Amino acid sequence: MGQIIVVGAGQAGASLVAKLRAQGCEDAITLIGEEPVPPYQRPPLSKAYLLGEMARERLYLRPESFYAEQGIALRTGTGVAAIDPEARHVTLTTGEVLPFDQLALTTGSSPIRLPAAIGGDLGGVYTVRGLADVDAMTGEFSEGRRVLIVGGGYIGLEAAAVAAKKGLQVTLVEMAPRILQRVAAPETADFFRTLHRSHGVDLREGVGLDRLTGEGRVAAAELSDGSRLEVDFVIVGIGIRPNTALAEAAGLAIENGIRTDAQGRTSAADIWAAGDCASFPYRGGRIRLESVPNAIDQAEVVAANMLGAGQAYEATPWFWSDQYDVKLQITGLNAGYDRVIRRPGAKEGTGSHWYYAGEQLLSVDAMSDPRAYMVAKKVLDAGGSIPAEAAADPDADLKIYMRR
Amino acid sequence: MAKITYIEHNGTRHEVDVANGLTVMEGARDNNIPGIEADCGGACACSTCHVYVDPAWVEKLPAKDPMEEDMLDFAYQPDPTRSRLTCQLKVTDELDGLVVQMPEKQI
Numbered sequence A: 001m002g003q004i005i006v007v008g009a010g011q012a013g014a015s016l017v018a019k020l021r022a023q024g025c026e027d028a029i030t031l032i033g034e035e036p037v038p039p040y041q042r043p044p045l046s047k048a049y050l051l052g053e054m055a056r057e058r059l060y061l062r063p064e065s066f067y068a069e070q071g072i073a074l075r076t077g078t079g080v081a082a083i084d085p086e087a088r089h090v091t092l093t094t095g096e097v098l099p100f101d102q103l104a105l106t107t108g109s110s111p112i113r114l115p116a117a118i119g120g121d122l123g124g125v126y127t128v129r130g131l132a133d134v135d136a137m138t139g140e141f142s143e144g145r146r147v148l149i150v151g152g153g154y155i156g157l158e159a160a161a162v163a164a165k166k167g168l169q170v171t172l173v174e175m176a177p178r179i180l181q182r183v184a185a186p187e188t189a190d191f192f193r194t195l196h197r198s199h200g201v202d203l204r205e206g207v208g209l210d211r212l213t214g215e216g217r218v219a220a221a222e223l224s225d226g227s228r229l230e231v232d233f234v235i236v237g238i239g240i241r242p243n244t245a246l247a248e249a250a251g252l253a254i255e256n257g258i259r260t261d262a263q264g265r266t267s268a269a270d271i272w273a274a275g276d277c278a279s280f281p282y283r284g285g286r287i288r289l290e291s292v293p294n295a296i297d298q299a300e301v302v303a304a305n306m307l308g309a310g311q312a313y314e315a316t317p318w319f320w321s322d323q324y325d326v327k328l329q330i331t332g333l334n335a336g337y338d339r340v341i342r343r344p345g346a347k348e349g350t351g352s353h354w355y356y357a358g359e360q361l362l363s364v365d366a367m368s369d370p371r372a373y374m375v376a377k378k379v380l381d382a383g384g385s386i387p388a389e390a391a392a393d394p395d396a397d398l399k400i401y402m403r404r
Numbered sequence B: 001m002a003k004i005t006y007i008e009h010n011g012t013r014h015e016v017d018v019a020n021g022l023t024v025m026e027g028a029r030d031n032n033i034p035g036i037e038a039d040c041g042g043a044c045a046c047s048t049c050h051v052y053v054d055p056a057w058v059e060k061l062p063a064k065d066p067m068e069e070d071m072l073d074f075a076y077q078p079d080p081t082r083s084r085l086t087c088q089l090k091v092t093d094e095l096d097g098l099v100v101q102m103p104e105k106q107i
């Protein structure tokens, strides 16, 4: 019987071990995770769970009993400190050494923190990555308190929506000229700017944070436009970095994440990677995705390949975000777009933005418009396109472009 | 609490007790019943938690909201009356005896 070790008990790690067993793998499987809880889903951390509308157990991807039932040794609260690819063993933070025949790295990513030099280590300054982060900050979410949110990406915007819904005074600063600068078109940024302002969020773009000040605990923020803001607490959502340190120290190739081939193999024999931490070949280039669907799909392909399937991972990127009562669904990747077409939705406050490079549809952002999202997803996943004129015409039936 | 029967596409039946407050999707997930993928974890964003509700139950369930309706329209082989997204079905005592059938595939 072989030994499989999976490092990182998150979305990808949980999918990977479940898939191994579902495919009939009889090796000994050990899933090792730093966090003290079984694998859980992160999206609700900045949505329903932060709002207090979801019990903690409901976050768990599988009940705790699942792992034992499946003969998977789940070791929570345990970090892997080092990998020796030649000797084929990992060393835990406890000093314990575990041998492996195959190893998978699903170490995820970590939020970028504000430097201590500008007050990043003051009390009352939070990031949103894990359950512990959110549990630490929920006590701060009481009506009337003043929160500063640094960063206008999806995490920052979702946190702003929760805070506004709970009656806090919310200021959000984005250093770039606009929110969602890195991930969406100006049209989509406009939509969400209007939405947040209509809920009373003081949203300031092109404004950075110079420093946070306070005695032990944050009390004020100095902004790049010279203004000073009194705050009760701060949430930082300025991006993440893939957790590559462990792989790098073991000599694995790193290229915007742990470098894998199309099947999910790293540069070391019998060591695989999947999820937020891994970069993989995609349409002649290389990408790394930070999303639940990618973590699941890639982990499942890697699981099959660890059992010898020899499958290439064909990513079909998609993502969602909930803000107030708007559900944003995104399909495809918009990199390289040269124009954006608007398609009005059936109802007020809904609609979709279609990204094109020439005549080729690349991606769609659908705001509470699941029909637009689903049609585009089916067409894009099948490698097709939809003429821009049809996309722009709300009366045009787009289903005819779906392959049957 | 409700007793719910999940029937896989190949006919395998799973009869389990699901606590109130969970969703029918979570009942399948927590009992390791295959056939419901639930990639988005219940956000009504993926449509991979699709089932056909037993005809006797169609009328007894709360109505679909427009979001669920639209997502279902693009699920794999949807049935206009019997198809539901299990993440949108909250378990209550009234659901005791519910029978749902899995589609051949989710996407």
Ligand SMILES: Cc1cc2nc3c(=O)[nH]c(=O)nc-3n(C[C@H](O)[C@H](O)[C@H](O)COP(=O)(O)OP(=O)(O)OC[C@H]3O[C@@H](n4cnc5c(N)ncnc54)[C@H](O)[C@@H]3O)c2cc1C
Residues within 6 Å of the ligand: A007, A008, A009, A010, A011, A012, A013, A032, A033, A034, A035, A041, A042, A043, A044, A045, A046, A078, A079, A080, A081, A106, A107, A108, A109, A128, A129, A130, A155, A243, A246, A274, A275, A276, A277, A289, A290, A291, A292, A293, A295, A318, A319, A320, A321, A322
């Ligand atoms: C607040 C929030 C909201 C999000 N919302 C969405 C959304 O709406 N839609 C969407 O698609 N995606 C969303 N995401 C992104 C999504 O959650 C991630 O892409 C996904 O969790 C990636 O899965 P993963 O397994 O690669 O990493 P993770 O889920 O982060 O799991 C990695 C695990 O590995 C552990 N680990 C790391 N190093 C070690 C080590 N050396 N030893 C032991 N354990 C280790 C970590 O502690 C962690 O538990 C959101 C993320 C966050 C934080």
Ligand code: FES
Residues within 6 Å of the ligand: B025, B037, B038, B039, B040, B041, B042, B043, B044, B045, B046, B047, B048, B049, B085, B086, B087, B088
């Ligand atoms: S779990 Fe994604 S739509 Fe139900």
